Amino acid sequence: MLTKTMYPQPDFARAEWLNLNGEWEFSFDAPAYDAKINVPYPWGSPLSGIDESRDGTGFYRRAVEWNPAGARIFLIFGAVDYTCEVKLNGDVIGTHKGGYARFEIEVTDKWNRVGDNVIEVSATDTGARNQTYGKQGYGDARGIWQTVWLEARPAAYIGDFAVVTKLDGTVTYDIDVVGAADGALVTAEFGEITASAKVSDGKAKLVLNVEEPALWTPEEPNLYEGALKLGDDTVSTYFGIREIGTGVFGEHGHRYITLNGKPYYINGVLDQSFNPQGFFTLPSDDDCKEEILRLKRIGINMARIHIKAEEPVKLYFADKLGLLIMEDIPCFWGEPTAETRVQYEYEMMEQIRRDRNHPSIFYWVVFNETWGLFTNFKKEDGTNGREYTKETAEWVVDCWNKVKAYDPTRLVEDNSVCNRDHTRTDVNTWHFYSNGYTRVKEVVDNFCNTAYIGTQANYKEGYTMEDVPCMNSECGNVWGISGNAGESDISWQYKYMMNEFRLHDKLCGFVFTEFHDVVNEFNGYYKLDNSDKDFGYDLYGMSLRDLHSQDYLGADFAPMTTVKPGETVKLPMFGSSFTDERHGKTLTGAWMLTVKDPIDGDYTAESGTLAIEWKGYGTFDAGEIEVEMPEHDGVALLTWSLIDGDELIMSNGVVFDIDGEREGVLTIEPATLCASGFKRDIAAIQGSKRSGLGKGEFTASVNTADIAGFADADNVHIVLEAATREPMTHDFPSETEGGKVDISYMLGYRCDPGANTNSFKQTDEVKYPGTLEILVDGEVIDTVHLIDCPADSRGTLSHHYQPVDNLLDEAGTYGQLVDVRIPSRILMKLQEKDAFTLTFRGAEESGLALFGRKSGRYGIGIVIFAE
Numbered sequence: 002m003l004t005k006t007m008y009p010q011p012d013f014a015r016a017e018w019l020n021l022n023g024e025w026e027f028s029f030d031a032p033a034y035d036a037k038i039n040v041p042y043p044w045g046s047p048l049s050g051i052d053e054s055r056d057g058t059g060f061y062r063r064a065v066e067w068n069p070a071g072a073r074i075f076l077i078f079g080a081v082d083y084t085c086e087v088k089l090n091g092d093v094i095g096t097h098k099g100g101y102a103r104f105e106i107e108v109t110d111k112w113n114r115v116g117d118n119v120i121e122v123s124a125t126d127t128g129a130r131n132q133t134y135g136k137q138g139y140g141d142a143r144g145i146w147q148t149v150w151l152e153a154r155p156a157a158y159i160g161d162f163a164v165v166t167k168l169d170g171t172v173t174y175d176i177d178v179v180g181a182a183d184g185a186l187v188t189a190e191f192g193e194i195t196a197s198a199k200v201s202d203g204k205a206k207l208v209l210n211v212e213e214p215a216l217w218t219p220e221e222p223n224l225y226e227g228a229l230k231l232g233d234d235t236v237s238t239y240f241g242i243r244e245i246g247t248g249v250f251g252e253h254g255h256r257y258i259t260l261n262g263k264p265y266y267i268n269g270v271l272d273q274s275f276n277p278q279g280f281f282t283l284p285s286d287d288d289c290k291e292e293i294l295r296l297k298r299i300g301i302n303m304a305r306i307h308i309k310a311e312e313p314v315k316l317y318f319a320d321k322l323g324l325l326i327m328e329d330i331p332c333f334w335g336e337p338t339a340e341t342r343v344q345y346e347y348e349m350m351e352q353i354r355r356d357r358n359h360p361s362i363f364y365w366v367v368f369n370e371t372w373g374l375f376t377n378f379k380k381e382d383g384t385n386g387r388e389y390t391k392e393t394a395e396w397v398v399d400c401w402n403k404v405k406a407y408d409p410t411r412l413v414e415d416n417s418v419c420n421r422d423h424t425r426t427d428v429n430t431w432h433f434y435s436n437g438y439t440r441v442k443e444v445v446d447n448f449c450n451t452a453y454i455g456t457q458a459n460y461k462e463g464y465t466m467e468d469v470p471c472m473n474s475e476c477g478n479v480w481g482i483s484g485n486a487g488e489s490d491i492s493w494q495y496k497y498m499m500n501e502f503r504l505h506d507k508l509c510g511f512v513f514t515e516f517h518d519v520v521n522e523f524n525g526y527y528k529l530d531n532s533d534k535d536f537g538y539d540l541y542g543m544s545l546r547d548l549h550s551q552d553y554l555g556a557d558f559a560p561m562t563t564v565k566p567g568e569t570v571k572l573p574m575f576g577s578s579f580t581d582e583r584h585g586k587t588l589t590g591a592w593m594l595t596v597k598d599p600i601d602g603d604y605t606a607e608s609g610t611l612a613i614e615w616k617g618y619g620t621f622d623a624g625e626i627e628v629e630m631p632e633h634d635g636v637a638l639l640t641w642s643l644i645d646g647d648e649l650i651m652s653n654g655v656v657f658d659i660d661g662e663r664e665g666v667l668t669i670e671p672a673t674l675c676a677s678g679f680k681r682d683i684a685a686i687q688g689s690k691r692s693g694l695g696k697g698e699f700t701a702s703v704n705t706a707d708i709a710g711f712a713d714a715d716n717v718h719i720v721l722e723a724a725t726r727e728p729m730t731h732d733f734p735s736e737t738e739g740g741k742v743d744i745s746y747m748l749g750y751r752c753d754p755g756a757n758t759n760s761f762k763q764t765d766e767v768k769y770p771g772t773l774e775i776l777v778d779g780e781v782i783d784t785v786h787l788i789d790c791p792a793d794s795r796g797t798l799s800h801h802y803q804p805v806d807n808l809l810d811e812a813g814t815y816g817q818l819v820d821v822r823i824p825s826r827i828l829m830k831l832q833e834k835d836a837f838t839l840t841f842r843g844a845e846e847s848g849l850a851l852f853g854r855k856s857g858r859y860g861i862g863i864v865i866f867a868e
Contacts, residue, residue: 003020003022003023004022004284004285004286005020005022005041005148005285005286005314006020006022006286007286007314009077009079009103009147009148009150009313009314010079010103010313010355011313011314011317012238012239012313012316012317012320012358012359013162013236013238013358014236014237014238015152015153015154015234015235015236015237016235016237017069017070017071017152017153017154018150018151018152018153019065019067019069019150019151019152020148020150021040021063021065021120021148021149021150021151022040022041022148022149022150023039023040024037024038024039024040024063025037025038025040025061025062025063026038026061026062026063027044027051027059027060027061027062028059028060029053029055029057029058029059029060030057030058030060031060032060032062032121032123033060034060034062036050036051037050038050038051038059038061040061040145040149041079041145041146041147041148041149041282042146042279042280042282043082043140043141043142043143043144043145043146043279043280043281043282044059044143044144045140045141045143045280046140046278046279046280046282047277047278047279048278048279048282048284049279054140054141054143055143056126056127056128056143057125057126057127058123058124058125059123059124059125059143059144060121060122060123061120061121061122061123061124061144061145062119062120062121062122063119063120064117064118064119064120065117065118065119065120065151066116066117066118067118067151068114068115069151069153070153071152071153071154071155072109072153072154072155072156073107073109073153073154073155073156073158074107074108074109074112074151074152074153074154075105075106075107075108075109075151075152075153075154076089076094076105076106076107076108076120076149076151077103077104077105077106077149077150077151077152078097078103078104078105078122078145078147078149079103079146079147079148079149079312079313080100080101080102080103080142080145080146080147080310081097081100081104081122081124081144081145081146081147082100082101082124082126082141082142082143082144082146083098083099083100083124083125083126083127083129083132083133083143084096084097084098084124084125084126085097085122085123085124085125086122086123087106087120087121087122088119088120088121088122089108089111089112089118089119089120089121090111090113090118090119091119092111094106094108094111098344099133099344099347099348099351100126100132100133100134100142100146100331100348101133101135101309101310101331101348101351101352102310102348102351102352102354102355103147103355105152108151122145124143124144124145126141126143126144128141129335130333130334130335130336131333131335131336131338131340131341131344132333132344133330133331133332133333133344133345133348134331134332134333134334135307135308135309135329135331135332136273136275136307136308136309137280137281139273139275139280139519139520140275140277140280140281140520141280142280142281142282146280146281146282147282147312154234155232155233155234156180157178157179157180157181157182157185157231157232157234158178158179158180158181158231158234159176159177159178159179159187159229159231159234159236160177160178160179161176161177161354162174162175162176162177162229162236162238162358163175163357163358164238164240164358165410166240166241166242166243166244166360167242167244168214168216168242168243168244168261168262169214170210170211170212170213170214170242171208171209171210171211172208172209172210172211172225172240172242173206173207173208173209174189174205174206174207174208174209174229175204175206176198176204176205176206176207176229177203177204178200178203178204178205178231179203181200181203181231181232182200183199183200183201183202184199184200184201185199185200185231185232186198186199186200186231187199187200187205187207187229187230187231188207188229188230188231189207189209189227189228189229189230190227190228190230191209191225191226191227191228191240192225192227194209194210194211194225194227195209196208196209196210200231207229211225211242214242215242216241216242216243216261217241217242217243217320217323217360218243218260218261218265218323219297219302219303219323219324219325220302220323221323222241222320222321222322222323222360223241223242224239224240224241224320224321224360225239225240225241225242226238226239227239238358239320240358240360241320241360241361242360243260243261243360244259244260244261244262244410245258245259245260245363245364245410245411245412246258246259246262247259247412247427247428247469247470248262248264250264250617250618250619251264251506251617251618251619252616252617252619252621253506253507253619253620255470255471255506255507255509255619256468256469256470257470257509257579257618258412258428258470258472258509258510260325260363263580263581264509264579264618265302265509265551265579266509266510266551266579267302267303267325267472267509267510267511267512268300268301268302268303268510268511268549269301269302269303269304269305269325269327269474269510269511269512269513270296270301270303270304270305270512270513270514270515270516270526271304271305271307271475271512271513271514271515271516272292272304272305272306272307272515272516273307273309273515273516273519274292274306274307274309274311274315275519275520276288276529277529277530281309282312283312283315286314289312289314289315289317289318290318290322291531292315292318292516293315293318293319293322293324294322295516295526295527295531296324296516296526297322297323297324299526299544299545299546299549300545300546300547300548300549300550301324301526301549302323302324302325302549303324303325303326303327303363303510303512304319304324304325304326304327304516305326305327305328305329305366305474305512306326306327306328306329307329307369307515308329308330308331308332308369308372309329309331310328310330310331310352310355310356311326311328311356313355313356316356316359316361316362317359319359319361320359320360320361323361324361325361325362325363325364326359326361326362326363326364327362327363327364327365327366327512328352328356328362328364328365328366329366329369329417330345330348330349330352330353330365330366330367330368331348331352332368332369332372332373333345333372333373334372334373335373336373336375336376336377337373337374337375337376337393337396341373342396345373345400346400346403349367349400349404350403350407353365353404353407353408357408362411363411363412364411364412364413364414364428365404365408365411365412365413365414366414366416366417366474367397367400367401367404367413367414367415367416368397368400368415368416368417369416369417370416370417370418370419370420370432371389371416371418371419371420371422374389374393374394374397374416375387375388375389376388376389376390376393389420389422389461391463394422394424394461394463394464397415397416397424397425398415398424398425400415401413401414401415401424401425401426402425405427412427412428413426413427414426414427414428414430414474417430417432417474417475418430418431418432418459419431419432419475421458421459421460421461422460422461423459423460423461423464423466424460424461424464425464425467426469427469427470428469428470428471428472428474429452429459429466429469429470429471429472430471430472430473430474431448431459431473431474432473432474432475432476433445433448433473433475433476433481434475434476434477434478434479434480434481434514435478435481435806436478436481436482436486436494436806436807436809437806437807438497438559438560439806440481440806441494441497441498441501442501445501445502445504445505445508446505448471449471449505449507449508452466452471452507453466454466454467454468470509471507471508471509472508472509472510472511472512473502473508473510473511473512474511474512475512475514476498476511476512476513476514477491477494477495477498477513477514477515477524478491478494478498478524479491479514479522479523479524481806481807482759482807482808482809483759483807483808484757484758484759485521485522485757485759486523486524486757486759486809487523487754487755487757487758487759487760487761487809488518488523488754488755488757488760488761488762488763489523489759489760489761489762489763489792489809489812489813490761490763490764490792490793490794490796490800490812490813491524491534491763492534492536492537492538492763492793492794492813493560493793493794493800493812493813495513495536495548496538496548496560496794497559497560499511499548499549500548500555500556500653503553503555503575503577503620504555504557504575504577504620505620506577506619506620509579513526517529517531520752521752523754523760523762526545528765532765532766532767533765533766534763534764534765534793535763535764535765535791535793536763536793536794537764537791537793537794537795537796538794540638540654540794540795540797541638541640541652541653541654542640542642542652542654543640543651543652543653543654546651547651547652547653548651548653550643550650550651551578551579551580551582552576552577552578552579552580552582552583552588552615552643552650552651553576553577553578553643553651553653554574554575554576554577554590554613554623554641554642554643554650554651554653555574555575555577555653556572556573556574556575556626556641556653556655557572557573557574557575558572558573558655559655560655560656560800560801561655561656561657561658561797561798561800561801562655562656562657562658563657563658563660563801564630564657564658564659564660565630565659565660565661566630566631566632566633566634566659566660566661567629567630567632568629568630569627569628569629569630570627570628570629570630570657571625571626571627572625572626572627572628572639572655573622573625574590574611574613574622574623574624574625574626574641575620575621575622575623576588576613576615576616576620576621576622576623576643577619577620577621578615578616578617578618578619578621579618581617581618583615583645584615584616584617584618585615586615586645587612587613587614587615588613588615588643588644588645588650589610589611589612589613589643589644589645590610590611590613590623590624590626590641590642590643590644591608591609591610591641591642591644592608592609592610592611592626592639592640592641592642593605593607593608593639593640593641594606594607594608594628594631594637594638594639595637595638595639595640596631596633596635596636596637596659597635597636597637597638597859597860598633598635599635599720599722599818599820599859599861600663600666600720600861600864600866606628606630606631606633606637607628607629609626611623611624611626612624613643626639626641630657630659631659632661633659633661634659634660634661634662634663634860635658635659635661635663635859635860635861636656636657636658636659636797636798636858636859636860637656637657637659638654638655638656638657639654639655639656639657640652640653640654641653641654656797656801658797658798658801658855658860663861663864665709665710665866666709666864666865666866667703667707667708667709667864667865667866668854668861668862668863668864669701669703669839669862669863669864669865670689670853670854670862670863671689671690671691671699671851671852671853671862671863672684672688672689672691672853673701674691674699674700674701674841674851675699675700675701676691676693676697676698676699677697677698677700678693678695678696678697678698679693679694679695679696679697679843679848679849680693680694680695680697680728681693681694681695681728681732681733682697683726683732685810685811685814685856686798686799686802686803686810686811686814686855686856687802687804687810687855688853689798689802689852689853689854689855689856689857690799690811690814690850690851690852690853690856690857691850691851691853692726692848692849692850692851693726693843693848693849693850694726694728694732694848695728695843695846695848696843696844696845696846697842697843697848697849698840698841698842698843698849699840699841699849699851700838700839700840700841701838701839701863702836702837702838702839703836703837703838703839703865704835704836705831705832705834705835705836705837706835708865708866708867709866709867710867710868711831711832711867712832713867714828714832714867714868715825715868716822716823716828716867716868717822717823717828717831717865717866717867717868718820718821718822718823718864718865718866718867718868719775719819719820719821719822719823719839719863719864719865720818720819720820720821720861720863720864720865720866721818721819721841721851721852721861721862721863721864722815722816722817722818722819722851722852722857722858722859722861723773723785723787723816723817723819723841723849723850723851723852724787724789724790724791724814724815724816724817724849724850724852725769725770725771725787725789725790725843725847725848725849725850726790726843726847726848726849726850727762727769727790727847727848728848729755729756729760729761730753730755730756731755731756731757731758731760758808759808759809760809761792761809761811761812761813761814762792763792763793763813764789764791764792764793768788768789769789769790769847770786770787770788770789770847771786771787771843771844771845771846771847771848771849772784772785772786772787772843772844772845772847773785773787773819773841773842773843773844773849774840774841774842774844775819775821775839775840775841775842776838776839776840776841776842777823777827777831777837777838777839777840778827778830778831778837778838779838779840780827782821782822782823782824782827783821784844785819785821787816787817787847787849788817790814790816790848790850791814791815791816792811792812792813792814792815793813794813795813795815795858796812796813796814796815796857796858797858798815798852798855798856798857798858798860799811799812799813799814799815799852799856799857799858800812800813802855802856814850814852814856814857815852815856815857815858815859816850816851816852816857816858818859839865851863
């Protein structure tokens with residue numbers, strides 16, 4: 002079945018073509034052709050129909066009958082990993098080396114216009130460490146993994162072109178032609194915008210002039226669609242008018258990345274571009290489109306395609322729908338030998354040549370994290386060592402210079418660094434993975450304080466920072482947790498990390514790791530199957546998009562702070578602007594302090610506004626919010642919104658734990674309960690949370706004298722926060738080998754995230770429901786449907802009271818509020834007694850979790866009160 006039906010390179014398309022995707026004959030090791038494979042999916046992927054990941058040679062065969070009108074016929078491969086030989090009707094017609102770029106073979110003289118033609122491909126992938134490989138540890142892209150097609154062309158045709166656009170509407174096409182005599186006419190037709198030029202020495206230069214050009218941006222991705230023509234040859238194409246650069250802006254004089262001459266804040270994401278069905282081949286053309294839409298939905302404006310040459314159809318949708326692309330060159334993992342360098346440069350230029358006309362691509366990354374740049378050696382003590390040598394660094398600079406010379410219209414980075422070893426680069430970037438508000442602030446402070454012209458910080462010995470912008474190019478908490486963060490909530494750390502980036506106006510963007518979960522990292526905006534995660538930002542009246550606003554209002558303040566009733570708190574506010582849309586205006590910061598009271602109901606304790614002079618680019622003082630904490634025990638929320646007249650620009654907020662006393666109630670902490678029947682009894686979050694796995698119950702003996710007004714009460718309420726508790730592999734350490742399973746490397750997409758002791762998955766579309774029965778003296782007084790065992794930013798107390806930053810203990814977990822009344826028929830009996838037994842029963846295998854005063858969302862523990 003054909004699932005990839007679009008023309009495979011929409012920026013350079015011809016009408017007369019034949020899609021060769023679908024069923025081919027296949028075999029390993031020898032051309033026996035005793036199996037069937039679904040092209041274009043790599044043979045190790047489920048969608049291929051082979052689903053066998055192994056090194057070696059795969060043999061493909063297909064018979065094709067096609068008689069096009071065009072005089073010349075070409076067989077084109079989107080990508081074959083890694084070396085291949087192609088036969089037509091028994092004769093070898095071509096070979097190719099390199100797994101990421103398209104190549105073509107003219108087959109005109111050997112093509113049977115009548116009857117079948119037999120195409121055979123032998124593709125070999127040995128997994129050698131000197132071949133470009135990227136992140137194929139997630140799933141090898143072995144063999145044919147991009148579309149295969151036939152294309153007809155006239156005798157003289159357009160071979161290639163490069164387009165450069167200017168903001169004044171000048172659009173220049175440099176065109177290579179094949180088979181055309183000098184003087185032949187090449188024309189460009191884009192509606193009423195036309196131009197023509199004569200061929201000379203196989204080349205032609207066309208210049209279009211677009212009056213009042215509609216510029217291309219992610220917010221308004223204006224494209225001019227049309228065609229280039231040479232005689233009978235027509236190539237459908239498009240261009241977007243935009244310029245990429247850098248410039249100095251703002252009162253602090255920082256240099257920023259610019260889009261169309263103005264600073265543009267990069268809200269970026271690392272896109273591994275992997276899926277478990279087709280590995281690095283998306284299942285369908287619709288998936289290519291939906292990938293872009295998923296990112297735009299949450300306010301992301303840039304994707305860093307991570308050490309992979311992206312499918313051209315996905316790049317087309319980035320152009321069409323509006324998403325900037327930072328594209329990495331796939332790395333090799335061995336040593337940078339002379340032979341390896343030559344092949345790497347060849348493949349690097351193949352990729353850039355193929356993709357250079359996409360307006361969405363604004364940035365090339367030549368290497369990543371020094372992978373493939375280390376040379377091994379023996380130390381004096383006989384142990385092994387490795388070094389990023391001076392000679393290799395000079396080669397990296399040479400690669401940078403070659404890319405920059407070939408494509409001066411884009412930003413180029415030498416090496417996206419995690420080892421502080423830049424050489425020559427258009428942008429000073431760095432990677433960091435840290436957890437904990439204080440630690441993240443320290444890391445960002447340190448980078449910004451040491452990033453200035455002439456600094457050697459973040460640069461390899463012998464190189465210094467030039468006058469270039471600064472931004473983050475990988476971030477998150479996944480590798481900032483001992484043993485990997487596992488599958489855990491990212492919403493809490495993400496929110497305060499975004500705030501720190503905007504506070505530091507030397508930075509002009511970030512790249513968050515990552516788009517969706519992959520095999521060993523569960524820190525995506527989306528899960529591996531593209532289903533949603535719930536960040537819980539509705540608590541603050543906001544969404545992910547608010548954190549990605551070009552105009553931003555934040556507070557230089559912790560995400561949650563413990564305070565005392567009556568305490569005065571001052572929040573220093575700041576504005577951050579990367580658009581001139583509102584410069585010079587006075588904007589409003591409207592704020593409100595809300596007490597979250599699960600017993601008496603939420604109420605507004607205080608509110609006010611700030612008049613903020615929206616000064617210009619960068620970060621600036623936006624005044625101060627001063628509040629007095631109410632006489633309360635529990636959670637309070639301070640939220641604010643940035644408003645321009647009637648327009649809500651974005652919202653944000655922080656949380657307080659008011660450490661007071663709740664009078665007139667009896668509070669029971671889950672740690673004091675007796676457990677029975679559960680498969681395991683688990684204490685978490687410094688003992689404030691108590692969970693039982695499977696069926697079981699927690700019980701307490703309650704003295705009626707401890708409940709104020711109990712003897713004369715008309716009603717007695719039991720209020721608590723409860724959830725189910727889904728079991729994970731790490732809950733049963735004796736059943737895992739050695740008591741620990743390391744997922745800090747690529748194991749394949751079937752690895753078990755629950756084996757990691759830091760795991761407690763973020764709230765998502767899949768719920769884990771259960772039933773809570775509440776009993777008094779053995780009689781059920783209420784049965785409650787528990788919806789899930791969620792974990793996200795709403796679990797404020799479970800985040801705030803984590804004991805350490807480099808480990809996670811059910812971080813962000815919380816439950817639902819349960820409020821039950823003891824029936825009068827039972828209450829009358831209890832009022833005659835000194836004590837009663839209170840039981841919380843997990844009636845199903847889905848377990849039971851109870852939250853104390855310093856865990857969860859509501860901050861109440863188990864409360865009993867009379868009225």
